[in-house]
Amino acid sequence: MAAEGLTEAERLSGFMPGPRAALASGTGPLDGLTFAAKDLYDVAGAPTTYGNPDWARTHPVPAATATAVLALAEAGARFVGKTKTVELAFGMAGENIWYGTPLNPRAPGRFPGGSSCGSASAVALGEADIALGSDTGGSVRIPASYCGIFGIRPTWGAVSLVGARALAPSYDTAGWFAARASVLRRAGEALLPEGGEGPLGPLLLVGEAWDNADPAVAAALRPAAGALESLLGPALSVSLVPEGLPALYEAYRRAQAEEAWATLGDWITATSPAFGPGVGERFAMSRDLPPGLGAAGRAFRQGFRRRLLGLLGGGAVLAYPTSPLISPPLEASQAEQLRVRERTIGVTAISGLAGLPEVSIPAAQAEGAPVGLSILAAPGRDRALLALAERLAAALELST
Amino acid sequence: MAAEGLTEAERLSGFMPGPRAALASGTGPLDGLTFAAKDLYDVAGAPTTYGNPDWARTHPVPAATATAVLALAEAGARFVGKTKTVELAFGMAGENIWYGTPLNPRAPGRFPGGSSCGSASAVALGEADIALGSDTGGSVRIPASYCGIFGIRPTWGAVSLVGARALAPSYDTAGWFAARASVLRRAGEALLPEGGEGPLGPLLLVGEAWDNADPAVAAALRPAAGALESLLGPALSVSLVPEGLPALYEAYRRAQAEEAWATLGDWITATSPAFGPGVGERFAMSRDLPPGLGAAGRAFRQGFRRRLLGLLGGGAVLAYPTSPLISPPLEASQAEQLRVRERTIGVTAISGLAGLPEVSIPAAQAEGAPVGLSILAAPGRDRALLALAERLAAALELST
Incomplete structure (x- = not known):
């Protein structure tokens, strides 16, 4: 199976091709809203592809729902289907050669961002009010920024990943998207543990993240x-x-x-799956990591996390551009994508390493493409x- | 009465001239240590001069001890006498024309720093192990830095000021000095409320306070x-x-x-006291503050305090040079002193406005004079x- 067997509409859709998975809904605070889920969450009776046909072929159809x-x-939200993911959730552009790279409806001709590309695309097109994604190193925040919608990477561990496929468990989080700030918040009320409300402040602008951003992106987000x-x-x-x-990129x-290799290496070695461009190379880099570097990264992470917790424990809010760059064009080479990835992860690794919650707000446009402002606590x-994202959206006259 | 009636030894001493006030001691954890108290703390049966003969003349001898x-x-500490203060605690150089300006034993020819000048001088000379001062806008921290000893401005409200004269009550704190870090800490165990222990971090270097410091001071404190x-x-x-x-200086x-005028203006108006150079001018400036400016300062303070609490609530530690400059020479004009004062208060107002605890550590010398490093939480x-000051003193091989 490959994308060339699909119609143009199937290739460009955020949803997985073929019949939509189905699920019964209850009644509750999300009545009247629709939702989708990235195809690494199990829905009983439907295959979980994890974005790769060989994965789907070698794994049983799940009997339980995530x-x-x-x-x-x-x-009360009504399930409308599963959405495309980058293969094994290991990629930032949002490409999928097997099921088609979803359209970025707010910047056609540019990548939707990954790995939760289908969820972002479906929400940006209004085909779902809420879409679950997952975020290991930016996989909700980057597509939210690229597609001009709201997205949250929650506190690590705050939202259950039971019934979801893992990439790097101590980084993986269950995030979600919405086109409206109030809907993002309401989904959180259903997904997040109780507590954590209360005033936030002061506001801290992270100097190096602003300096690292493309000047047009930084200027667009200053207001x-x-x-x-x-x-x-x-x-x-x-x-x-x-x-x-x-240093942050390297540690991450x-x-x-x-x-990632500890989680998926056995399957890759046993299966020799076919991968699209870049994916296999990223796993090979993971496999070939010189001994000791992982431990060095983990040690750095410990210190960084401790520093951030001390800084934010009183309620402080960090703010900076979610992504230093607008989405790259679909023609970008693998080498160009790697440069984007390195520069981007230097920033997205902040919450990734420290386990912080981060909300990306579709606050502006630069060179005609969306850019998000992130707030973290x-x-x-x-x-x-x-709640703060909703107040900011109101102040900016975005969709609340 | 004026300093010219005193012997050279009396003029240069940190202690008040004349017979030493006496006080009985108990037995406890401070056994074997001596202490002095700035002459704005009451000791039953001894006059409290508040640094000014007219104050002493117009106030009864106190019947109770602070x-x-x-x-x-x-x-268990043994009381060894009352120490000189700047008149009404309103001055930073540490001058007193009535009782004599105490010697700065670590930088003879330079001011000891004020207003708790006598306490700092006595501790630096080893004439008391502990000396109480008070700190409204820097009156413990600055003499600690100038005289090369340890000093603490505690959390506003944490140590009782009952029986102590007020200058600006919402800024006034009861601080103290010691030549050894362990003695500073042990005095705190007797004076501070329970609690507040536990790990601190991360370390935050306050950029503008380092930039504001004289380059020689900043360089000396970098190690x-x-x-x-x-x-x-x-x-x-x-x-x-x-x-x-x-802006911080202005708000403060x-x-x-x-x-200060609300606290002391009635007495000044009724008494027309004789003041040394600068003191009367500072009170006249306070009296003549245009209406509305006080309220603007208080509003700024509210916002600043809220920001700092959010920043430090998780345990973060601020660090910067206690004073941007070494002590000025005794020949410095009032105009030069005013410039020092403005530049210094821009930094000392951080804890003053926000009510933070601050410890000054005699960490280095610049141009042959002591300079302190402040840590705040x-x-x-x-x-x-x-406890952190004691660990740092050990690391720097200072007197612990």
Whole structure:
């Protein structure tokens, strides 16, 4: 099976081709809303492809539905189908050669962002009010930014990943998208544990993340940072990574690669699956990580996490461009994509390494493409962050 | 009465001239240590001069002893006398024309720093192990830095000021000095409320306070900041005052001046006391503050305090040079002193406005004079800060 057997509509859709998986809904606070789920969440009776035909072929059809999917359905949201993912969730552009790369409806001709590309595309097109994704190193935040919608990477561990496929478990989180801030928040009420509300502040602009952003992206997002200041008081500026963002990328890459290979290496070795461009190379890099580098990455992560918890424990909010760059064009080479990836992960690794919740707000456009502003807070403050995102959306006259 | 009637030894001493006030001691954890108290703390049966003969003349000899003085005596420290203060605690150089300006034994020819000048001088000379001072806008921290000893401004409200004279009550704190870090901490155990221990971090270097410091001062203190990094992990850098340090000075000056006049204006108006150079002018500035400026200062303070609490609530530690400059020479003109004062208060107002505990550590010398490194944390974390100061002193091979 490959994308060339599909219709143009199937190739460009955020949803998986073929018959839609089905699931019963309850009645509750999400009545009247629809939702989709990235095809790494199990829905009983439907195959979970994890974005790769060989994965689907070598794994049984699940008998149980993932906990997060059930939580949305039980809260009253109506399930409308499974959405495309980058193969094994290991990629940032949002490409899938087997099922088709979903359209980025807010920037046609550019990638939708990955790995939760189908979920972002479906929400941006209005085909689902809520879509579950997963975020290991940016897989919700980047497609949210590229597609001009809201997205949250929750506190690590806050939302169940039972019944979801793993990539690097100590980084994996169950995130979600919505086109409206209030819907993002309401989905959180069904998915998140109780607590974490209450006032946030002060606002901290992370200097190196602003400096690392393309000047057009940073300039486009400055007014949104100003609106945050009206809500939280004048921003302080902070530097989080005295070692520089490349050190963050290196630490993330090493520790995450070690875990990704530990999680999926046996299957890859046993199956020799066919992969699209870049995916196999990324796993090969993970496999060939020199001994000791994973441990060095984990040690860095411990120190970084401790620093961030101390910084944010009083309620402080970090803010910076979700992605330093707008989505690359579909023609971008693998080498160009790698450069984008390295520069992007230097920033997305902040919450990835520290386990912080992060909400991306579709605050602006640069060169005609969407760019998101991220707000982050201490672990467990997801609900407060979602409330702040809603207030900021109102201030910016976005879809609340 | 004026200093010219005194012997040279009396003029240069940190202690008040004349017979030493006496007080009984108990037995406890401070057994074997001596202490002194700035002459704005009452000791039953001895006059409280508040640094000014007209104050002494117009106020009765107190019948009760200040709570903080009693606390040290009851913990076993032996009281050795009252120490000189700047008149009405309103001045930073540490001058007193009536009782003599105490010697700065670590930088003879330079001011000891004020207003707790006598306490700092006595401790630096080894004439008391502990000396109580008070700190409204820097009156413990600055003489600690100038005289090369340890000093703490505790969390606002944490140590009783009952039986102590007020200058600006919402800024006034009861601080103390010691030449050894362990003695500073042990005095805290007798004076501070329970609690506040536990780990601190991350370390935040306050960019504008380092930039505001004389380059020689900043360079001299960098190794001490490095030693703090070995204890707490790599420092992050933060900017606390997007409006710039002069805005902090202005806010402090306005709100503090309004309070100082509200506290002492009636007595000054009724008594027309004789004041030494600068003191009367500072009170006249307070009296003549245009209406509305005090309120603007207080509003700024509210926002600043909220920002700092959010930043430090998770355990973060701020660090920067206690004073941007070494002590000025005794020949410095009033105009030169005013310039020093403005630049210094731009930094000392950080804890003053936000009510934070701050410990100054005699970490280095610049141009042959002592300079202190300050560490600050969230309100209530005084005990943790004193423990950290002791660890840093050990790392720097200072007197622990």
